[in-house]
Amino acid sequence: MENVEIDRKEVLRYLGHRNQAVGERLERLVCECMEELKGIAAPKYICRTFGITDRDRSVSLENGLFELPGQAILKHLSASGSCVLMAATLGSEVDKKIRYYEKADLTKALVLDACATALIEAVCDRICEDIEKEDLAEGEHLTSRFSPGYGDLPIGIQKRFLEVLDAGRRIGLTASSTNILLPRKSVTAVMGIAAENCGRKSGCAACGKTRECAYKKMED
């Protein structure tokens, strides 16, 4: 996973930027953090494709090995016969650096945190592109990423999700007892494999919670 670029505009969006003047000082800090992050982020991921074997009240993978409950995921995967489970992380060094700056230089912690959020999203985008390019058959596409906690897909499946991928051992990704992914800059998501291209737009469009979300993209 090399050469994934951090989008500066995304960093600013996570920092709550609308259209204020950024200023030379902050601009420099953003660049500095983007650079520093390159040195400490160690993106890793793991993916596995599962057949969808039942869709009664939940999406069932491989004859009940793993259940994805809720209406939202049913709808999301309605056009897919199989799906990809993905887990990705930037690793624990990023958390550690952010923790450090929270004590040493809070503004920098804030900016570095935003850079890391932007980077893990970019990493996920890259993973999906690579899957489409390398693993899917002609004419097949991935749906957008749908994560535990989106809509009515319970976040409580997080641990099981990681177990199914053996993510702890393979990429060092775990979930706390309250289902927080650790290291923190990590993503788990399901993408359907569908025959038609339903467009892999931003996660915001797929989420039912945008009304109360401070970070939703402005165009949504």
Next chain:
Amino acid sequence: MELRERLKNGFIIFDGAMGTMLQDTGLKAGELPEVLNIRNRDVIIDIHKKYLDAGATVVTTNTFGANELKLKNSGVTVEEAVDAAVANAREAIGAGDGHVALDIGPIGELLKPMGTLSFENAYDIFRRQVVQGVKSGADLILIETMTDLYESKAAILAAKENSDLPVFFTMSFEESGRTFTGCSAEAMVITARGLGVDALGVNCSLGPIEMKPLIDRILELSDVPVMVQPNAGIPVVVNGKTEYRVTPEEFAECMRGFAEKGARVLGGCCGTTDRHIRLLAETLGTMEARTLEKKMGSSVCTPTKVVKIDEVRIIGERINPTGKKLFKEALKKGDLDYIMREAIAQVEAGADILDVNVGLPEIDEEEMMVKVIEELQSIIDVPLQIDSNNPGVIEKALRIYNGKAIVNSVNGEDEILDRVLPLIKKYGAAVVGLTLDSKGIPATAEGRCEIAGKIVKKAESYGIDRSDVYIDCLTLTAAAQQKEVRETLKALEMVKEKLGVKTVLGVSNVSFGLPNRGLLNRTFLTAALTAGLDLPIINPLDKGMLDVINAFKVLWFQDENCEKYVEIYKNTEGEALKKSGPGVHGLAEIIEKGLKEEALGATVKLLENSEPLEVINGYIIPALDLVGDKYEKGDIFLPQLIQSAETVRNAFTAIKEKIAATSSEEVNKGRIVLATVKGDVHDIGKNIVKVLLESYGFEVIDLGKDVPKEAILGAVLEKDVRLVGLSALMTTTVCNMEETIAHLKEHCPGCRVMVGGAVLNESYAESIGADFYGRDAKESVNIANEFFELN
């Protein structure tokens, strides 16, 4: 102890993968293999038998994940799973020759500070496995595939404190040579050796080829038998199936190489089968085992940083309340941030190790020491020196320390040596020995050297290597004992020559009571370094002292090619020019623009002619109000607001110092407790609120993240607090917020609660019983202002 004998004389052959063999029999991804010990025991016994038949002398129980967290919803208890697994292995061995290793893998949740699991909690989880393993009759304990050194320490302690069985220990590394959590092979060897494991090494993640450089490094360093259990190569996913491609022949050939270099315990991990182990056993059968003789040398470490005492290393002395009013205040208030800033400044200035002394009569030293060490090791990676003369404090600190620490100190008194040295041995630390005893400090170098010799001898009698004893020949004050100052230097030389140990010395005492202390300190430091001082304890922020050390390292060929020296001093002229330039901005402008570096100087200057309160009300508050207005109007955004708040905090540092120096009245607009609720580790939002509240003159008691409701109530009652701010970022932790609010309202009805966090909104906040909802950090200041004006 037949196994320990065997470790001394020959090879021990472990089995290969359990998971891979199980998958071949149809285990599905994500199914719990531990349950099969009971539900499908024949399959397990059969796998053990295959490995024994192939030549393994140790079989590993199918208990990798048999801990209470992973088995939670399985319908099987830890005790049942472990007991069945040991029985299965025993049955496979039958009347044959073989040992049963109780397998213990990682818990699967991260420990603090990365996660929410406490060290003692992790210890208890492992203890349950160990206790049952012993009861069921395991022959040894295998702690494996660890990636976190802290979790490893909890597991090793649990094994050693609850059994007499040999402990074999491996961690899993990436090709970078570090584990997922950043632990290096060197840090693993130093720490695990110190904790007294019987064998240590590497397993999983990598194949035997990729492991080679790592094993070389470990064999170079370790005098503890080395263990190697590689995967059969790096996994490749083909058509959704994981494949391992190293053949038994390639595997055995690589393993032969490890054995030739000195590895003693060999086996396989993921992807290896009985075929790999059969060839391995055949290969080792034709070989002689080699004994490792290398010694470790003197070093201390954290998981991510090893400090070898093979050149002058600086111990920072500033985490110590002696003679520091603000530091004492911080300790009494439990203001850990103050202490963290002291730590960060020292590390940035070049400290290699930090001394930690939090002894103050009014506070619970044990509790504070633990808190400070936990906080320090969550943000910085330099090793720590635990500075206390209370054995209880020392033990607590050593237990929760992540890596190998130094203890400061013991002296020549038997009673102290006999109390502290066993702790040094048990936790694998290094120790500072002061050359004094009940009769005081000997006047002569010979007298001090004699005590040093006694300390070293006693340490060795407890099994502590002399490379882990650092002798302090004690600096005397020139103003009082001028004649004896040289004795310290003589003793230093003598101790180095006669005992061959490392030396440590607090330097600045020498100048006490005399003018131009810096000059005397630098001169004495130079003399001490020349006499062979390894570990000066100094204030790293004293540039003159650092200059001496940097120059010394060039002249004594410790800084090869003068690299570090050039790096530090190449811009000396430019720097001087920059620093001497006068500040051009007024304090108000500095705050508005967030020019953090200029705030302190500008404030100090203002305070020359103004009272603290005048500076606050005349400059700081108006500037902050302006910035706050701009933020609320959307003219600036969050990082800019925080930059200004941090700038104000720097200004307040000067103000607090002035207040402490003149004993004038403290500035305090109100006291607020802040915490991120139980289960939540997202701290940054709360920290933003904190810095903003502080910049407006509120006193914030920051309880950190993942805080239980009882602790929040405790702080509220103890410090008589009426406003609490709670933060939660996840829907799953808002329920803990609700419980906390209910708990506070029940036991402290007068207390008000403001809440914030990404998943909250006004009505949600109301529904969980909060009194105020802070949409953003600035809003929380408005709430606090209004609250304390009205109340």
